[in-house]
Amino acid sequence: MKSVVTGGGGFVGRHLVDALRARGDEVTVLELNGDPHREDIEWLRTDITDPEAVRRGVEGADVVFHNASLVHTKASREELIWAVNHKGTHNVMDACRELGVPRMVYVSSASVVYEGRDIENGGESLPYARNSQAIYADSKIAAERDALAAASKDFRTIAIRPHLIFGPGDTRFLPALLAKAKSGSLRIKVGWGKWLSDFTYIDNLTDALLVADESLAASDEHSGKAYFVTNGEPTPFWDFVSEFARKLGYPQPIASVPYPLAYAVATLVEGWDNLKGGTLNAEDGMSRFAIRYMCTHHYFSIERAKSELAWRPRVSLAEGIDRTVSHLQATGAA
Numbered sequence: 001m002k003s004v005v006t007g008g009g010g011f012v013g014r015h016l017v018d019a020l021r022a023r024g025d026e027v028t029v030l031e032l033n034g035d036p037h038r039e040d041i042e043w044l045r046t047d048i049t050d051p052e053a054v055r056r057g058v059e060g061a062d063v064v065f066h067n068a069s070l071v072h073t074k075a076s077r078e079e080l081i082w083a084v085n086h087k088g089t090h091n092v093m094d095a096c097r098e099l100g101v102p103r104m105v106y107v108s109s110a111s112v113v114y115e116g117r118d119i120e121n122g123g124e125s126l127p128y129a130r131n132s133q134a135i136y137a138d139s140k141i142a143a144e145r146d147a148l149a150a151a152s153k154d155f156r157t158i159a160i161r162p163h164l165i166f167g168p169g170d171t172r173f174l175p176a177l178l179a180k181a182k183s184g185s186l187r188i189k190v191g192w193g194k195w196l197s198d199f200t201y202i203d204n205l206t207d208a209l210l211v212a213d214e215s216l217a218a219s220d221e222h223s224g225k226a227y228f229v230t231n232g233e234p235t236p237f238w239d240f241v242s243e244f245a246r247k248l249g250y251p252q253p254i255a256s257v258p259y260p261l262a263y264a265v266a267t268l269v270e271g272w273d274n275l276k277g278g279t280l281n282a283e284d285g286m287s288r289f290a291i292r293y294m295c296t297h298h299y300f301s302i303e304r305a306k307s308e309l310a311w312r313p314r315v316s317l318a319e320g321i322d323r324t325v326s327h328l329q330a331t332g333a334a
């Protein structure tokens with residue numbers, strides 16, 4: 001079977017490519033930056049916003065895993081974020097339908113339902129967020145909505161919604177936090193509450209993406225649906241961070257700054273960033289979206305994925321942390 005992975009050079013993409021090769025698939029990666037991490041794949045340097053390039057990349061595929069997106073929670077670079085996250089999704093879908101590619105698995109985000117308020121054991125019946133929290137979330141809402149609406153007899157689609165993905169090879173979420181912890185600058189956390197958050201170990205996500213594809217290949221019963229996929233072990237955000245710091249021998253957070261103060265600082269940081277033109281791939285926790293996330297409950301029910309896709313998170317949160325710490329130490333990244 002030929003599988004195409006957009007954004008196959010990033011953290012999630014690389015793990016997904018490895019899982020697909022282990023399944024025996026012929027794999028093509030559409031990636032704008034970087035170089036292939038293995039020799040037994042086809043690597044096409046592709047701008048997802050270029051319809052013709054996307055068309056060339058997906059031709060002959062049995063399934064496309066549409067993973068490419070820009071994660072950017074600051075209030076800047078709006079045109080680029082929409083071009084990649086929303087227009088790019090339409091380019092993939094248009095190419096698939098034109099060329100007869102029968103299936104697309106869309107890598108979405110749990111942020112599509114987040115409105116800045118607590119979500120406790122939220123299910124797929126939650127509506128899309130009706131008030132903007134970040135350009136990234138807005139663009140993912142539009143892309144997911146359109147991807148699911150495109151489902152038809154000849155083009156089956158499904159959306160998987162992970163939350164705070166972590167694991168070996170992470171280039172964004174943990175590295176930024178751990179760099180601060182290592183330098184001793186992560187001694188102060190935001191807020192005084194114990195807000196619970198979901199986390200998703202990378203192998204659990206790739207398992208879900210593969211079973212989603214297998215479900216679509218078998219029938220259209222679950223086509224046009226979205227599924228939350230996490231470890232199913234809600235944990236206070238700062239406890240999660242502190243556990244990594246403890247295992248790596250880094251100073252742990254010992255004090256808290258009030259939410260209003262942190263939010264005000266984030267507002268100023270975002271404003272300054274906007275004046276400079278907006279930095280990409282610089283998620284340092286200093287955005288209003290990130291501060292709200294740290295100070296609200298946001299965890300989700302994974303029962304629908306369990307019952308309808310027969311998926312289970314096989315790597316526990318504790319084991320995922322241990323695996324990630326071991327990888328950081330073995331690679332000298334710690």
